Amino acid sequence: MSCDFLAQALPGVQKLSPYVPGKPVDELARELNLDPLQIVKLASNENPLGPSPRALEAIGQALGELTRYPDGNGFALKSALAQRCGVQVSQVTLGNGSNDILELVARAYLAPGLNAVFSEHAFAVYPIVTQAVGADAHVVPAKAFGHDLDAMLAAIDAKTRVVFIANPNNPTGTWFGPQALEAFLSRVPESVLVVLDEAYIEYAEGDELPDGLTYLARYPNLLVSRTFSKAYGLAALRVGYGICSAQIADVLNRVRQPFNVNSLALAAACAALADSDYLAASRTVNDQGMAQLEAGFRQLGLSWIASKANFIAVDLAREAMPIFHALLREGVIVRPVANYGMPTYLRISIGLPAENARFLEALAKVLPRG
Secondary structure: OOOOHHHHOOHHHHOOOOOOOOOOHHHHHHHHOOOHHHOEEOOOOOOOOOOOHHHHHHHHHHHHHOOOOOOOOOHHHHHHHHHHHOOOHHHEEEEOOHHHHHHHHHHHHOOOOOEEEEEOOOOOHHHHHHHHOOOEEEEEOOEOOEOOHHHHHHHOOOOEEEEEEEOOOOOOOOOOOHHHHHHHHOOOOOOOEEEEEOOOHHHOOOOOOOOHHHHOOOOOOEEEEEEOOOOOOOHHHOOEEEEOOHHHHHHHHHHOOOOOOOHHHHHHHHHHHOOHHHHHHHHHHHHHHHHHHHHHHHHOOOEEEOOOOOEEEEEOOOOOHHHHHHHHHOOEEOEEOHHHOOOOEEEEEOOOHHHHHHHHHHHHHHHHHO
16 A cells, blocks of 8 residues: 555544444354354343333334435424423434434544543543544543542643543443532533533432433533433434533534434334333343342352443453453353453443343353363
8 A cells, every 4th residue: 555544544543443342142153153042242231121112113103204314303302302301402412322422522622732531441432532533532540440520620721621421430330429520510610511421320210320411500511411222222223312501502513414313213212212111121120130240249259340330340350351252152242341441350231130140150150261
């Protein structure tokens, strides 16, 4: 090749590695000649219940309109979200998953010479969207695998335009409470946009975690991002949203791709949002599965990071990759997190009881030879 196109890329892009998702079932089946129906995937924090019946019905009803572009403004879904979240329609931005919201923020507010602040052990998309636009990433050391909010405040400087925080955090499952969030927001400069990533907020009940939406009126520099991929069971359709001031939403809309959420996704998300029974069942399965995995880890003499999400990070007290590969040979897919600076941990998504049991059985089998 006459030109080195890697060298032509932005310096921040050159330093990135592509996002690596959880291994697909079909890929493992091909590689190891396994029956895909016998493979258990607990790697991508997906809802083990399958989609809401109401969502499936809505998709069926929308199939006849596949020749037409979707509603580029997503009016029906934005209206439903505005009513649910207690905001105006003008405050809602739809995304192709909440990842899209994070990218819109970076494209609108970050550039070479500016920076974003986020925590160690934070979601891999934060550095990707930051460095992709040539901005600098200020990564703050974690505190007990969670956000050190005081240290993150100290990392903000005159060139900081965005701070990414997640509650609960992925991949650790750690969280912070209402007082911590209030203290943090009250001290962030009003010129810095705080992106509160609440992808897993639906799994928290009561006052365990602060509801970011209740802070919007007092902090116009706050954006709350959420998704339909987790508790609402629509990961394949890619639907997320951001709630913020109307002015910030208007800015994001200027860089949003046309028709970024497809028609089937819009219809399914409206239906899933209205299915309170499905959401309650998702929480119940998650709570029971979390207890099942914690009990299994305890029996195996393993420690873990307490989690408020739909996954749990377990410490194997040794390099986790050999165990990860041994589990693959047993037909069980989980998530290694060495790329998050956690080389002795595996992240396990909460599955159905039989899936959780299968994983624990396989883990007990492979640990001695790991």
